[in-house]
Amino acid sequence: xxxxxxxxxxxxxxxxxxxxxxxxxxxxxxxxxxxxxxxxxxxxxxxxxxxxxxxxxxxxxxxxxxxxxxxxxxxxxxxxxxxxxxxxxxxxxxxxxxxxxxxxxxxxxxxxxxxxxxxxxxxxxxxxxxxxxxxxxxxxxxxxxxxxxxxxxxxxxxxxxxxxxxxxxxxxxxxxxxxxxxxxxxxxxxxxxxxxxxxxxxxxxxxxxxxxxxxxxxxxxxxxxxxxxxxxxxxxxxxxxxxxxxxxxxxxxxxxxxxxxxxxxxxxxxxxxxxxxxxxxxxxxxxxxxxxxxxxxxxxxxxxx
Amino acid sequence: xxxxxxxxxxxxxxxxxxxxxxxxxxxxxxxxxxxxxxxxxxxxxxxxxxxxxxxxxxxxxxxxxxxxxxxxxxxxxxxxxxxxxxxxxxxxxxxxxx
Numbered sequence: 001x002x003x004x005x006x007x008x009x010x011x012x013x014x015x016x017x018x019x020x021x022x023x024x025x026x027x028x029x030x031x032x033x034x035x036x037x038x039x040x041x042x043x044x045x046x047x048x049x050x051x052x053x054x055x056x057x058x059x060x061x062x063x064x065x066x067x068x069x070x071x072x073x074x075x076x077x078x079x080x081x082x083x084x085x086x087x088x089x090x091x092x093x094x095x096x097x098x099x100x101x102x103x104x105x106x107x108x109x110x111x112x113x114x115x116x117x118x119x120x121x122x123x124x125x126x127x128x129x130x131x132x133x134x135x136x137x138x139x140x141x142x143x144x145x146x147x148x149x150x151x152x153x154x155x156x157x158x159x160x161x162x163x164x165x166x167x168x169x170x171x172x173x174x175x176x177x178x179x180x181x182x183x184x185x186x187x188x189x190x191x192x193x194x195x196x197x198x199x200x201x202x203x204x205x206x207x208x209x210x211x212x213x214x215x216x217x218x219x220x221x222x223x224x225x226x227x228x229x230x231x232x233x234x235x236x237x238x239x240x241x242x243x244x245x246x247x248x249x250x251x252x253x254x255x256x257x258x259x260x261x262x263x264x265x266x267x268x269x270x271x272x273x274x275x276x277x278x279x280x281x282x283x284x285x286x287x288x289x290x291x292x293x294x295x296x297x298x299x300x301x302x303x304x305x
Numbered sequence: 306x307x308x309x310x311x312x313x314x315x316x317x318x319x320x321x322x323x324x325x326x327x328x329x330x331x332x333x334x335x336x337x338x339x340x341x342x343x344x345x346x347x348x349x350x351x352x353x354x355x356x357x358x359x360x361x362x363x364x365x366x367x368x369x370x371x372x373x374x375x376x377x378x379x380x381x382x383x384x385x386x387x388x389x390x391x392x393x394x395x396x397x398x399x400x401x402x403x
Binding site (some may be wrong): 146295 | 317320321349350351352354355357361369372373376377378379381383386388389390391393394395
């Protein structure tokens with residue numbers, strides 16, 4: 001007779017970032033496969049956390065809770081820096097753990113936007129505005145580049161609601177570093193392949209190129225009557241322009257766009273879509289230039305000035 | 306009201322949700338005015354989704370003549386102009402990404 005395991009740890013180690021994102025999924029898979037009824041996040045040996053990992057871990061904890069697993073809290077990182085960071089970005093609050101009690105708080109002004117759970121579409125614009133406040137305080141970004149960042153945020157956060165149909169909404173956070181900005185948008189929705197599968201015209205492209213490479217092509221949408229299918233396309237164009245990174249992990253597909261170079265592969269399934277965005281602060285972020293490539297000036301539109 | 310000041314909605318106009326609100330506001334005001342001014346003073350940017358939901362749907366339903374005859378756009382910055390040009394061209398089938 002097999003013994004029922006009540007509690008099992010999901011134990012993570014080292015640096016958690018886009019390159020190690022699958023570690024989180026592998027550990028979650030081990031937990032689910034163990035037959036345990038409750039989980040505890042053991043982060044004792046975590047030394048460094050990027051926004052995509054914080055958002056992913058928070059979404060994962062919420063996902064497991066929604067599946068009926070009990071949550072026995074978090075073992076905080078021994079690394080004071082890692083614990084302090086998780087506390088400051090409201091990770092413990094997001095997973096509804098009590099571990100940030102008595103942790104010193106610091107003003108987030110100008111450096112990061114805490115983990116935010118998005119549950120209403122009307123919140124997207126406001127949150128994008130808060131994130132751009134972080135960007136605006138960076139002296140090495142001009143107004144055009146700030147504009148580009150807000151443009152990208154508006155497009156990818158709105159995807160959570162239009163395409164992902166994520167009942168649990170999503171998590172968004174952002175951190176400004178010396179030379180780049182890292183943004184994470186994670187949802188627990190149907191995923192990009194299922195979303196594009198609603199549109200028969202997109203299916204052929206998905207079969208030829210794979211769902212994620214198809215998703216960054218223009219006019220790829222599961223809802224052509226309502227959406228234009230250009231959000232991820234514009235995002236990828238801006239990433240190429242600034243030499244940044246666009247990472248997409250959607251169910252069992254994973255794509256990494258490093259500047260102009262793209263890698264796509266199968267991956268350990270993530271129950272939704274996770275987007276990692278790294279934008280370089282080099283002022284090559286220019287929405288105007290990108291749009292003009294596809295719609296040059298024309299006398300038809302002189303009324304726009 | 307013969308002028309809608311877009312900045313009263315946000316200094317960065319984003320989401321289809323807001324685009325639909327502004328589109329309805331434009332159509333509502335055109336019921337009582339032959340020409341409506343859309344003032345972008347203070348707006349430093351907009352998203353493609355907002356622009357398509359608001360202005361893309363308007364041009365698809367009413368044609369480019371409606372824009373030329375009944376709407377007056379003022380104080381657009383170059384980024385906003387570029388996005389609007391693309392959205393209108395896309396809905397009219399003349400943009401290269403279309």
